[in-house]
Amino acid sequence: MAAKKTLDFLSNGVPTFARSQLLNNKAWIGGEWMLEGQGKTYPVINPANGQLITHVTDVGIEETKLAITEAYTAQKKWARLTAKERSGVLRKWYDLMIKYKDDLAKIITLEEGKPLVESLTEVAYGASFVEWFAEEGKRIYGDIIPSTVNDRKIFVLKQPVGVAALITPWNFPIAMVTRKAGAALAAGCSVILKPSEETPLSALAIAELSHEAGIPRGVFNVLTCSRETTPTIGQCLINDDRVTKLSFTGSTATGKP
Numbered sequence: 001m002a003a004k005k006t007l008d009f010l011s012n013g014v015p016t017f018a019r020s021q022l023l024n025n026k027a028w029i030g031g032e033w034m035l036e037g038q039g040k041t042y043p044v045i046n047p048a049n050g051q052l053i054t055h056v057t058d059v060g061i062e063e064t065k066l067a068i069t070e071a072y073t074a075q076k077k078w079a080r081l082t083a084k085e086r087s088g089v090l091r092k093w094y095d096l097m098i099k100y101k102d103d104l105a106k107i108i109t110l111e112e113g114k115p116l117v118e119s120l121t122e123v124a125y126g127a128s129f130v131e132w133f134a135e136e137g138k139r140i141y142g143d144i145i146p147s148t149v150n151d152r153k154i155f156v157l158k159q160p161v162g163v164a165a166l167i168t169p170w171n172f173p174i175a176m177v178t179r180k181a182g183a184a185l186a187a188g189c190s191v192i193l194k195p196s197e198e199t200p201l202s203a204l205a206i207a208e209l210s211h212e213a214g215i216p217r218g219v220f221n222v223l224t225c226s227r228e229t230t231p232t233i234g235q236c237l238i239n240d241d242r243v244t245k246l247s248f249t250g251s252t253a254t255g256k257p
Contacts, residue, residue, distance in 0.1 A: 022208055026191075027063060031218060034063060039224075044199075046113070061233075070115070070217070078188060092213035093096070096212055098124070108199075108202050113169070129178040133183050133186040162243075163190050164190070173196065184245070194237070
């Protein structure tokens with residue numbers, strides 16, 4: 001029903017998409033689309049006209065724990081790839097974002113409300129983070145530190161920290177995702193993304209492209225949830241020892257428990 005409402009709305013005066021499947025309304029967990037989170041969905045509204053775009057999965061604790069498990073398992077294999085191999089996958093992700101920049105921009109405008117020309121700028125800006133970290137990931141150098149003792153050698157080896165939970169705001173629904181996820185993925189971490197409840201569709205669109213680019217199942221996950229559910233999901237993420245990095249951008253009020 002939710003998918004049908006989306007298609008009906010898109011055919012009602014909204015510009016067509018080259019890739020209609022980029023407009024998704026399901027959470028992305030372990031390489032699978034999940035519609036019925038805890039048996040609930042929540043509405044995403046077009047701020048320009050107040051119309052319903054679609055209903056999106058409202059995940060709960062069970063789905064969050066599943067995402068953590070999937071990310072924790074997948075991260076170990078992702079980290080074993082060479083930096084060059086990870087870079088190649090991220091470069092494909094960047095290429096797909098540029099290829100479908102018009103569709104991504106339309107989704108941003110649809111759910112976030114900024115003018116289309118600004119949305120196109122954001123897509124290019126957001127994709128540039130993926131391109132940047134795809135290259136910088138190959139230059140995560142260690143270090144040799146002079147020792148104060150003759151029979152000692154001190155060296156630093158940089159390794160991925162593990163599962164990174166990312167919480168992003170509504171005002172840059174693609175760029176704020178890629179500047180966090182690009183760095184984490186390039187370093188060999190896996191990602192659990194919790195986008196703003198107001199703008200989840202942009203994150204889900206680039207999740208589809210990440211899968212097409214070859215990012216393995218479980219390495220990049222997207223948890224969509226309503227504002228009412230968000231505190232529960234946040235607590236679940238920060239209280240699980242398998243999540244070893246948290247990156248959060250938002251207001252002070254949003255960050256308070």
